[in-house]
Amino acid sequence: MSAPKEDDGLPEVSESPLIIDVDFVEEINDNPTGPLDFADEISVARPRSPMELPDSLPTPEGRARVITVTNQKGGVGKTTTVINIASQLALRGHRVLVVDSDSQGNCATGLGVDKSKVRYTTRDLILSPETAIGSRHATAVDNLHIIVGDRTLIGLEQEMMRQLGRERRMKEALEPLLSHYDIVLIDTPPSLGLVTINALVASDALLIPVQTEYFALEGLALLAGTIREVRSLLNDRLGVDGVLLTMHSQTLLNQQVAGELLESFPDLIVKPAIRRNVRLAEAPSHGVPIHLHDPSSRGGKDYQGVATVLERRWGLA
Numbered sequence: 001m002s003a004p005k006e007d008d009g010l011p012e013v014s015e016s017p018l019i020i021d022v023d024f025v026e027e028i029n030d031n032p033t034g035p036l037d038f039a040d041e042i043s044v045a046r047p048r049s050p051m052e053l054p055d056s057l058p059t060p061e062g063r064a065r066v067i068t069v070t071n072q073k074g075g076v077g078k079t080t081t082v083i084n085i086a087s088q089l090a091l092r093g094h095r096v097l098v099v100d101s102d103s104q105g106n107c108a109t110g111l112g113v114d115k116s117k118v119r120y121t122t123r124d125l126i127l128s129p130e131t132a133i134g135s136r137h138a139t140a141v142d143n144l145h146i147i148v149g150d151r152t153l154i155g156l157e158q159e160m161m162r163q164l165g166r167e168r169r170m171k172e173a174l175e176p177l178l179s180h181y182d183i184v185l186i187d188t189p190p191s192l193g194l195v196t197i198n199a200l201v202a203s204d205a206l207l208i209p210v211q212t213e214y215f216a217l218e219g220l221a222l223l224a225g226t227i228r229e230v231r232s233l234l235n236d237r238l239g240v241d242g243v244l245l246t247m248h249s250q251t252l253l254n255q256q257v258a259g260e261l262l263e264s265f266p267d268l269i270v271k272p273a274i275r276r277n278v279r280l281a282e283a284p285s286h287g288v289p290i291h292l293h294d295p296s297s298r299g300g301k302d303y304q305g306v307a308t309v310l311e312r313r314w315g316l317a
């Protein structure tokens with residue numbers, strides 16, 4: 001018989017609302033019903049206390065809506081989402097600006113822009129706001145411009161520490177550009193540094209890509225805490241425009257996590273879920289978005305569907 005548990009003074013953690021109660025079974029669902037349809041077993045998941053993600057406000061008249069695509073978790077499809085939503089909207093005639101605030105600089109590659117030929121980057125935008133107009137570049141897609149992120153963003157945070165108003169630099173720099181666009185999409189690195197904070201302060205709302213894997217809700221809880229802090233200290237307008245399910249497939253685990261998310265954020269989940277599709281991973285190596293690489297692929301169709309929903313949600317349709 002085991003001895004009774006001593007009171008060690010540590011808080012009880014077994015009731016954590018963030019623990020997803022699923023078995024790790026990599027079974028393929030025999031009866032797939034498509035990305036819009038989350039399997040039935042999902043709907044019987046235990047109810048849990050909702051994690052609060054605040055609503056966003058309408059865009060002020062006459063200027064672009066500024067959306068940051070973010071999740072502190074790495075490799076969840078942030079950049080792929082920025083590239084493909086931006087180009088889908090541009091293809092429909094909307095004026096779109098992508099701002100890449102990640103030193104990996106993958107937005108430029110994925111949109112066919114040669115980083116070595118770019119004079120002003122996101123680093124210049126933040127440090128010298130007067131370069132904003134000249135820091136925009138054309139891309140492989142009409143109506144779609146980009147301010148390029150690159151390696152020079154590494155070390156920027158240290159330099160910014162000495163500056164006054166350091167959290168608002170990007171917001172101020174983007175201000176003169178906003179009347180020229182319908183949508184500004186900001187890509188962020190997988191970390192919560194000063195550059196990501198600048199993006200959150202500059203934004204009306206967030207679009208949050210979430211991979212339908214086990215740690216999804218924990219990542220969202222982290223982000224919800226960040227949003228709360230930014231709202232109370234720096235940008236009380238900041239809300240959430242959507243949670244996008246990415247790299248989704250028909251495994252039981254993916255389906256169950258999708259169901260948990262759908263249950264927690266019924267109004268925020270943007271459908272369809274983006275299915276795992278190798279065409280999406282290939283497209284950047286050709287320097288084009290999915291609609292130029294293979295529009296009829298599953299990835300192409302899913303991003304097209306999501307763009308239609310967001311176009312309506314953002315008042316562009």
Ligand SMILES: Nc1ncnc2c1ncn2[C@@H]1O[C@H](COP(=O)(O)OP(=O)(O)OP(=O)(O)O)[C@@H](O)[C@H]1O
Pocket residue numbers: 073074075076077078079080081102104106188189190246247248274275276277278280281282299
């Ligand atoms: N739906 C998908 N199906 C298959 N591969 C995908 C899909 N979405 C993205 N990928 C691939 O997964 C990898 C990570 O995607 P991506 O770079 O968009 O994520 P990220 O969140 O921007 O990563 P990071 O946090 O490093 O910035 C890339 O190689 C990308 O091509």
Ligand SMILES: [Mg+2]
Pocket residue numbers: 078079080102104106187188189
């Ligand atoms: Mg990225």
